[in-house]
Amino acid sequence: MGISTYEVMYIQALDNYPFNVEECIEKLQYVIAADDEHAGAHCLMGLIYEEQLKDYKQAEYYYRMALYLDRDYSPVYSHLAGLLINLGRLEEALAIIDAGLRVPGIDKASMLYYKGLLYEKFEMYATAIQYYTDAKKVCLNNSFMDTMDEHIKRVKTKKGMDKKSEKNKSDKKQEKKKKQELS
Secondary structure: OOOOHHHHHHHHHHHHOOOOHHHHHHHHHHHHHHOOOOHHHHHHHHHHHHHHOOOHHHHHHHHHHHHHHOOOOOHHHHHHHHHHHHOOOHHHHHHHHHHHOOOOOOOHHHHHHHHHHHHHHOOOHHHHHHHHHHHHHHOOOHHHHHHHHHHHHHHHHHHHHHHHHHHHHHHHHHHHHHHHHHO
């Protein structure tokens, strides 16, 4: 049994993205028309809606359709988690990340990165640093490891900013108290 025509078209669509989006869309439309249960085609269409068209509602539709069609299609988990984080829907993103971490063959480093990003958005900096560190431990890519180091550095800076902000608030309260005592 050989590779079907729509699978070849899907591979061509993947090859065209993001350099020739028009050709990619044309091929994806063909694939989805021929096989409306092709999770990869739906996921890639979601990526086009998210990155190229900034139509997040449609992007989410296609990502969720890919999940509905194939719960084990691992690439969709990171795309959907990233979209939900960017939209500020953090609880939903956490559920997607946790589900994704149970999928066989998923890129655990990427999912842990998104979990770190999520906790950074929650302003839970120590937890975010821990997830970025965990992502470093399971990654197999030096560039990814360097990127995690940069995220950790950024979060530590934010953590320091919080401490300075709290100190400034405390100092202002003390100044106000002294002024009231002098009055």
